[in-house]
Amino acid sequence: MRSALVIGGGVAGIQAALDLAERGLQVYLVEKSPTIGGRMAQLDKTFPTNDCSICILAPKMIECFRHPNITLFSYSEVIGVEGVAGDFRVRVLKKPRYVDEGKCTGCGACIEACRLRGRFPNEFDEGLGRRGAIYFPFMQAVPRVPVVDKRHCLLFTKGKCGKQPACKEACEVGAIDFEQREEVIELKVGAIIVATGFDPLDPSVLREYGYGRFENVITALQYERLICASGPTRGHLQRPSDGKEPKRIAFIHCVGSRNPRAGRYYCSAVCCMHSTKEAILVKEHCPDAEVFVFYRDMRAFGKGFTEYIERAKSEYGIKYIKSDVLIEENEEHNLMIKYDERGRQRRLEVDMAVLSTLLMPRKDAKELAAVLGVKTDEFGFFEPADELLRPLDTSVPGIFAVGFCRRPMDIPESVAEGSAAAARVAELLGSLEARGEERGSEE
Amino acid sequence: MREGELRIGVFVCHCGVNIGGIVDVEAVVEYAKALPGVVHAERNLYTCSSEGLSRIRAAIKEHNLNRVVVAACTPRTHAPLFQKVCEEAGLNKYLFEFVNIREQCSWVHTHEKERATRKAMDLVRMAVAKAALLEPQEELSFEVTPSALVIGGGVAGMTAALNLASQGFDVYLVEREKELGGRLRTLASLYQTEETPEKIIQKLVKEVEGNKKIQVFQGATIKSVSGYIGNYDVLVSTEGGDIALKAGVIIVATGASVYEPPTGLYGYRKYENVITLAELEQRLKEGQLPEVRDVVFIHCVGARGQDKSYCSRICCAASIKNALRLRRRGVNVTILHRGVTMPGLEKERLYNEARGRGVIFVRYELERLPSVQRSENGRLEVTFYHEDLSVELKLETDMVVLVTPMVPNDDAKELSTMLKVSLGADGFFLEAHVKLRPVDFATDGIFLCGAAHFPKDVAESVAQALSAAARASIPLSRGYVVAEAISSVVDEKRCIGCGRCVEICPYGAIALRDVTLQLGEVVLVTKKSHINPVLCKGCGTCVAVCPVGAIDQRNFTFEQIIAALREATTTVT
């Protein structure tokens, strides 16, 4: 069967889908959230080239959407898989977004009209921005079709929204459809690629950093939104407590990671670099700010990475300090960073701190693994059958895992793996077909 | 298509309120109607909706349009859509012009409605002037020879070859050495597995040799390469003479070498028991390691801001693997490092294991490098500054292992010139885009994987090799490539053969070739630039660099651009 299922529309899944489609296969791309793009869509710039993340990703997202060989199921989940390599039967649950994708032109009139416009924290902005009960996750979302948030929409919470739902009234093409119901779609595919990516650890479980208690302690992903021109502050660096531009910022590495005693022994592999990028961005936005990076080991192991860090130090004057930290807060909501320098206790007052937290498989990765029948490790990373020569093959033939859901990796590696899985799928389906033909000719 | 009457149609989009809320769309339509050559103009609530599209289709028929201008959002997302509609209505898709009055007018001038409207008019006027001069273009398609050349028979090259072969393509695998296997042939163990590298190589070699689709050339090198994607002519020089091959795509999998410290650095080549990590691997493999009680590893020798600027990614892991091996034999191991680079899951686990088993890790800084001397009792003595304790220490040892980075092969430059692909500042082969095209070269049809790209381990090399195979299989399976229609052309009469365009073209699309000129009696052979239409991406760089204006780009000709600019600079009230 010349078809494949890709689960997860981050950069790894997008690449896999595109390469398979270009190779002539029929591809179904199932994305859980209302839009494809994954984490990369949330990033401001990307190391080590400082390319604008969404600017280089958006064309690929659109290509994916427009490709005649790709069918995109957004806001959908895989709920059942049966069969074997070459012949999987997959059940996909399509959640109602209450907007007809066929009719919607993406104008956004409904969003403007929503009576609860701007009331709720926006997931895409990691809670820093606001949205209504009907919203686009972000401007370049693909598909560019709004989604109704049932948890907040008045029609669901109060049973009615004025005389007529405001969004429905505003839509000139009649795309709002509150009659939509969950739908289960059955697909037949020859192979499956899992590319579900990561979730950051919620650092409020780690008391020493004060996240959740101190307003000016934020996560790196929140920072990416804060510094982004399309983010909640339009790229103006403002600290959460009072909206002031921070003059001193600390970036803290290995938050929750590399801690064998807590059972989270591993290293997320991208934080040294992304926080260096984020530190550089502070200096580009506010050249006078002082920036400190607290690290354990600087792991700058990719092409151009060491040079990038050298530039951060020499050109941008970012100060790197090798130490773990403890964070306290004073009355002005400034933060006191306690650290250690060659055995001596030291303190540093900063206006804001950014945590590079451990990055883990998606919270539901193990559930998905159970549906697929494949093995994961203790954290939920999809485990390869043969770490060395078949790194993308999972424990089940015909099912492959790529990108961050397999192990921590950066964007280029995720892209390379997306392509690589496409090669494995083409190889597998080719050999199954050849075997089928042989069998056919024997008969 | 300059002959005949110009019949331009203009479609202006409201994009709901996105444009219509700021720009007076109706006024723009009225304005467009009066422009020279325009026979029809209309507005649409959403030009991109199925209704809007059928309006374009109908208007082309109804008004016999031979040019279409759409003033709407961004060509990045929407141009292909409108072009397709033109084609459906029988109009060549290059007779279409796009104006962005959303990003360039309504979105950036939200507070200046009037001026936004005037700007929209200006942009439409420019587009109409250019559209009048547009010409139909043809998308040429070229056949692809369904075979691949893979250069380098290490784990990356063999993996790529095997994958392409099982996808059904013929593969030529060219290996410089007498045997396949690459670096792995010299290693004693691997940090990911208990299996020996030898076994792993044997397995792969057996598969490669048993595959009828793969033809292996051992002890062979590439003598020359000419042609372009789909049609490469390759000359392989083997012991038995030169062999000519035809390939549709090329994969570079030539691996890397290992840095050799200069004589005397940390006593290298001066004291017998100062060896590199690669030498240690070799000795362990051959069972030649002398009895040792204490061993000191020094990391980052020649790397990270020294002779080489970069961190070589895998040496920490390769070193710790060997440290553990020695530790298991009861050897005392100290590792002098500059930060331990063990990212991810397995490596960090290995690092924790090494610490648990008593491998001592001590950090040093570039500012205070360790040194190695002969000790009084004939052993080696390592002096180093313990950064975390702020003291200078001395350690007697039997052996010092210098952990050095992987470096580009000596002949990388030569190969890159032959293939017309680039090397980065670090000397490794350079991919088309560091983030999103990690295994493509900028030149179409040539791909890259393994340590030739940058130091990496076996699993990473395998993933990349598969990735390169996937990318390479796309033109191979399709059987043809479609060239960019908006390419550049050289006017040979004007070209002075200076070759500046050849140097600057990022896609290796231009070459100087001999042209025979007949000037009356005199026959002259001179160099003229020629652009390969298959490789040209229409970036226009060469157009800008040509000192005599001999290059013109289709659909962006001087004439067309000047026509648009002329409109831009005329003030209209």
Ligand SMILES: Cc1cc2nc3c(=O)[nH]c(=O)nc-3n(C[C@H](O)[C@H](O)[C@H](O)COP(=O)(O)OP(=O)(O)OC[C@H]3O[C@@H](n4cnc5c(N)ncnc54)[C@H](O)[C@@H]3O)c2cc1C
């Ligand atoms: C703060 C920060 C900054 C970073 N900066 C950089 C940088 O500058 N450069 C760089 O190279 N890397 C950077 N990274 C790393 C980069 O984000 C990852 O390498 C990359 O996003 C991995 O891509 P992916 O496709 O594997 O996963 P993701 O981007 O996580 O995408 C996974 C997709 O799968 C979907 N999904 C999840 N579960 C399911 C399910 N059950 N069913 C269907 N769909 C599902 C998700 O909604 C998502 O769309 C950064 C990471 C962080 C945290």
Ligand SMILES: Cc1cc2nc3c(=O)[nH]c(=O)nc-3n(C[C@H](O)[C@H](O)[C@H](O)COP(=O)(O)OP(=O)(O)OC[C@H]3O[C@@H](n4cnc5c(N)ncnc54)[C@H](O)[C@@H]3O)c2cc1C
């Ligand atoms: C000391 C050391 C220890 C290591 N330990 C480990 C480990 O424990 N685990 C691990 O995963 N990795 C380890 N590695 C890394 C591993 O060796 C590489 O990942 C792997 O060899 C890369 O494979 P490759 O095919 O890209 O390159 P190579 O193995 O270098 O193969 C390249 C091949 O191309 C051939 N070639 C080169 N130029 C040409 C040319 N012009 N024409 C034709 N043929 C050419 C070469 O002869 C060679 O056979 C180690 C490396 C070193 C140096």
Ligand code: SF4
């Ligand atoms: S108003 Fe209608 S067409 Fe516009 S975005 Fe909302 S649902 Fe889509």
Ligand code: SF4
């Ligand atoms: S237009 Fe660009 S790609 Fe084409 S020949 Fe000129 S420089 Fe090369």
